[in-house]
Amino acid sequence: MIREFDRWAYDNRLRAWRAEWKLIVAFVMLAVVMMGGWREQWLVLIGMAYWIVARARVPFSVYGKAMLAASVFLGLSLLTLVVSVSVPFQITFIDSQLQPAAKLAVRSLAAWSCLFFLLITTPAPDLIAVLRRMRLPAAxxxxxxxxYRFIFLLEQAAAELMLALRARSGGTHWRHGGMLMYQLWMKTWQSYEAFSRSLAARGGVASAGHTHQREKAHVPLVDVAAGIIMALLLGWAWRKG
Structure with a gap:
């Protein structure tokens, strides 16, 4: 899934936008979600879906996978709000917490949609270049x-270890998950030590070498009009709230 997201970050239709603009859009919408009510949050959620699926032309299946993964983690977290476990093993549902849990779910999904918009439309090297232009500390x-580099190494190592486990014993027992985590930790630590030794052998580097594609400043008129309409709808929802 990680590699699929990274591929669409380079192939989407909003690739022509400058990374700074997409960063501003994402964080402005995130601020609206954090400070606004449920109307603003639903508008941001729908608007981000429009920008990702309709304008960036990211397949709905990819967007659905991201929202489903976020929903699973969110659902497990919200169980602590609506479910109570007493000392004599008894599970009860707290009805009074259903409405706050629903509001929190909408807010969280809307916030995740803003961050996913930035993730799926902007390659990581472009974001790193923006951080450099913002004069953030080099470290x-x-x-x-x-x-960013370590995520792909970790995913590749996990895939290779899982394939090896399934080839030897099927990998269906719960103990195989523990074996996978232990071997993944050991392999990751060995890769880190090898990387450290390679840097030390070369005398270290002042900065990691990464390049980013030259950005274009052209934004289609349709995107400008959609942004204005979304801003007007958010202003209307803010007044109603």
């Missing part, structure tokens, strides 16, 4: 780049 920028 922080390099840490972000190394984390």
């Amino acid at each position: 922080l920028v390099e840490l972000c780049f190394l984390m």
